[in-house]
Each structure stands twice: as C-alpha cells, then as structure tokens.
Amino acid sequence: MTFPLYIVVLECVAxxxxxxxxxxxxxxxxxxxxxxxxxxxxxxxxxxxEMALISIILSFWSVISIAGLTSEFTTLTxxxxxxxxxxxxxxxxxxxxxxxxxxxxxxxxxxxxEIQFGGVRGTVVRIALRSTWMRTQDGNxxxxxxxxxxxxxxxxxxxxxxxxxxxxxxxxxxxxxxAAPSR
Numbered sequence: 001m002t003f004p005l006y007i008v009v010l011e012c013v014a015x016x017x018x019x020x021x022x023x024x025x026x027x028x029x030x031x032x033x034x035x036x037x038x039x040x041x042x043x044x045x046x047x048x049x050e051m052a053l054i055s056i057i058l059s060f061w062s063v064i065s066i067a068g069l070t071s072e073f074t075t076l077t078x079x080x081x082x083x084x085x086x087x088x089x090x091x092x093x094x095x096x097x098x099x100x101x102x103x104x105x106x107x108x109x110x111x112x113x114e115i116q117f118g119g120v121r122g123t124v125v126r127i128a129l130r131s132t133w134m135r136t137q138d139g140n141x142x143x144x145x146x147x148x149x150x151x152x153x154x155x156x157x158x159x160x161x162x163x164x165x166x167x168x169x170x171x172x173x174x175x176x177x178x179a180a181p182s183r
Contacts, residue, residue, distance in 0.1 A: 012066050016059045023058070027051035037104055039129045057082070092147070096130040099146035103127065109149070113158040117144055 003011075030051070031044050061079065064070050103109055104127070113124045115134060120142050122134035131143045 008067060012063045015062045015066060019058045019062060020055050023051050023055040034129055037101060037129050038127060043129060092145070093130065095147040096145045099150040100127070100129040100131075103132070103146055103150055108154070108159065109156060110158075113156055115157065116155040117149060117153075 027048055030047050034044055034047060109115060109124055109127060109132060111124055111127060115122065115124060120136060122136040122142060124132060125135050125141070126133040131145050132149055134142050136142060
C-alpha cells in the first residue's frame with residue numbers, strides 16, 4: 001500500500017524531530033555527568049559534536065527507510081557495521097572514561113597526592129575524565145590514561161593518612177597483631 005507524499009514527508013519530519021529530541025536529551029545527560037566528573041570544556045564540546053553526528057546519521061537512515069529506499073535487512077546490516085566501527089574507534093576512550101569515573105568513585109587518587117606509576121613519581125595536579133596529570137620533581141608534567149592508572153601498579157604515598165583510624169580487615173585464621181613484637 002502506498003501513502004500520499006505528504007504523509008511520507010510528515011512521517012519523516014516527525015521521526016527526525018523525535019530522533020533529534022532524544023539525542024539532545026542523551027547529550028544533555030552525558031554532558032552533565034562529564035561536568036560533575038570534572039571534564040574540560042573541550043570534552044564537553046566533543047560530546048556535543050559527536051551526539052549531533054549521531055543525530056544526523058540516525059535521521060538520514062530513518063528518512064531512507066521511511067521513503068522505502070532501503071530494506072530492513074540493509075538498514076540492520078549497515079547499523080551493525082557502523083556500531084562495530086564506532087565501538088572499535090572509541091574503545092580506548094571509553095575505557096579511559098570508565099576508569100576515570102571509577103577513580104573518582106574509589107577516591108584512590110586525589111589532587112595533591114604523591115604517586116608513583118610506571119617508574120614515574122610525581123604530584124597529581126589534574127584528574128580528568130580520560131587522563132590524570134602529575135608533576136614530577138623536576139617540573140615536567142606526565143599524563144597517564146586512567147585505564148592504565150587503574151590497572152596499576154600504582155603507589156600512592158599520600159593515601160596512608162586517609163586510612164588512619166580505620167579497622168584493618170584480616171581473614172579469621174590470621175593471628176598477627178598490629179603491634180611490633182617487643183624484644
């Protein structure tokens with residue numbers, strides 16, 4: 001059954017409006033999460049641009065599908081291929097972002113902490129969503145991806161003071177005491 005042209009155009013416009021609205025909501029939520037995590041203005045701009053690109057691609061595919069210029073199989077195949085390409089391209093970025101969120105949540109590293117990672121020792125000067133910056137004793141700034149940092153080994157020389165007063169949890173069969181043996 002064929003529909004009049006104005007119905008097809010109206011359906012295309014409505015579909016594009018829904019897609020753009022949904023993508024804008026997702027973009028707004030992602031930017032809010034990134035802001036709370038301390039993301040830079042450049043990252044927020046990148047999120048906005050990438051979501052606009054996703055909106056354009058989804059709108060284009062929807063219009064082609066509604067107009068009957070493609071079959072469901074072709075659309076499904078193309079969307080699967082594009083999904084794989086995007087996920088492979090963003091794999092390290094997403095890994096760093098997830099690790100950044102986990103670093104914030106675990107509070108293992110804070111600004112001003114003295115840490116050592118990969119043979120480099122320095123003071124944490126910036127913790128971003130994708131990377132952590134530390135200044136070495138000679139004044140150089142080293143950037144470490146958050147996924148690498150969370151994978152370790154990481155030595156935090158400043159964290160010991162945060163655990164003072166917390167009870168140490170040991171297995172039941174461990175009979176050691178915290179006090180040093182007297183001689």
